[in-house]
Amino acid sequence: MDYEDKIFHPDFHSQSEMDEYLRAVHACEPGVRSPIEIAGMSSGITGLNMVLAATRRRMSVIFGGTAIGYVEHEKQIQAQSSQESRVKCYQDGNVETMLRVAAEAREQRPFGIIGANFLAAAPDSMKLIEAVCKQGKINEIVVGAGILRKLPELMARYPKIYYTVISSSMRVTDLLWGLGGENGRKPSRCYYESPVGLFQGEGAGGHIGARDKWEGMGRPRPVPTSEELQALGSSIDWGAVLMQIRKDQEHFDPHKYDPERFLEEFKTLHPRTPLGFGGGVDFKRDIDLLLAMGYDYAAIGSVALLSRASGMPLHLKEECYLDRSGRYAVEVVDSSPSGITSRRLRTPEDERRPVTEEIAERTRGQCVKCIGERCRFNRPGGENQYYCIKEHLIATQKGERGGVMFVGSVQRIRDDSNFEQVYVDEQGNPRSPEFDTSIDYHVLGKLPVKKGSQQLEFAPKD
Secondary structure (H helix, E strand, O other): OOHHHHHOOOOOOOHHHHHHHHHHHHOOOOOOOOOEEEOOOOOOOOOHHHHHHHHHOOOEEEEEOOOOOHHHHHHHHHOOOOHHHHHHHHHHHHHHHHHHHHHHHHHHOOOOOEEEEEEOOOOOHHHHHHHHHHHOOOOEEEEEOOOOOOHHHHHOOOOOOEEEEEEOOHHHHHHHHHOOOOOOOOOOEEEEEOOOOOOOOOOOOEEOOOOOHHHHOOOOOOOOOHHHHHHOOOOOOHHHHHHHHHHHHHHOOOOOOOHHHHHHHHHHHOOOOOEEEEOOOOOHHHHHHHHHHOOOEEEEOHHHHHOOOOOOOHHHHHHHHOOOOOOOOEEEEOOOOOOOOEEEEOOOHHHOOOOOHHHHHHHHOOOOOOOHHHOOOOOOOHHHOOOOHHHHHHHHHOOOOOOOOEOOOHHHHHOOOOHHHHHEOOOOOEOOOOHHHHHHHHOOOEEEEEEOOEEEEEEEOO
């Protein structure tokens, strides 16, 4: 078996072939697994183009289902006269777009392994999941960023559709496996998403499972200087602040997100359940290491995001994500209105979207309850610390500056010794590569060989 056949799933020619393969994979039968998966980045990033590109290469792919229909139905949504009707129009639009994408993907790739990803924190997630399960066009449901307590009972009604839970700790994993009682169905797979990555560097992007931004960077909260504390103002209880920080330091566990520890604990309890790893998987060496450790598959995000198949606007990929000047540094922040720590590109001051009380009120007047009552931006004064996640994600999807640009381990790619070969054109400008170029280099370890202005072939990488 050559490396490509080891990494990619077989080329199916019938529904029964694909069904039998998926059954064997989820039963953890010896020698049968689907090692590579394209992660489900939402807000139009992992969309139809990505699904088609990935399935053509015999790769499993999870398209993003969260807020999938907003741009397509924006005018209709904002024309509604009340918040109630606006929220309904938004949610109905998400369902309509998601079902269309799933149907088009299945029509063009009848034997592709296709799943859909959902944000548990979104109030319409169960409505979306039920609709796409009833439609029957996808193979798998993937849920993260929260817990859907009624999901096990819903999935028990659709035994032919597999479902995966995303978790960053065994505590949460145990809770997810305990849901549903006698009438519920256990998850088909677990996807361990590491906030700090495989090498304690950059890990997962978007909303991550870390307790706060410091833990998301893999280090304890630093003790501030007296000058830094004084700058916070005289009303701050300095003693309480220092006590909390020292408590964080005492309880900081540098091995909390150790992939080997999670693997051992999970497989002890669930030896016949496939376990995947995501967060900082960028190169062939990462994939080989994970499979050698005993993980069943690896999920790729940043590599796919930077390719031309992703829904991220081309100029943002090339001018921001591939920028190596430091202007768009990767940062971990606690400013998401969801209350979940996130990893993103830093927004330069001259590109930040202005937020005044007047602008905040106008934004709230267009609210579609995308993350429901948990939204911290909608609280009084919330605009001082948080942003409207719908507005910022949709701005990025439209190619506007100043939105939120979620990212995982892009700095590892920026620092790669072969960056110029893959991500820079003949004129020295950043270049978003074709999807096949990204996969050939990052997954198969082949390096592009250039001659003049032509990229002729791929050569094995040493």
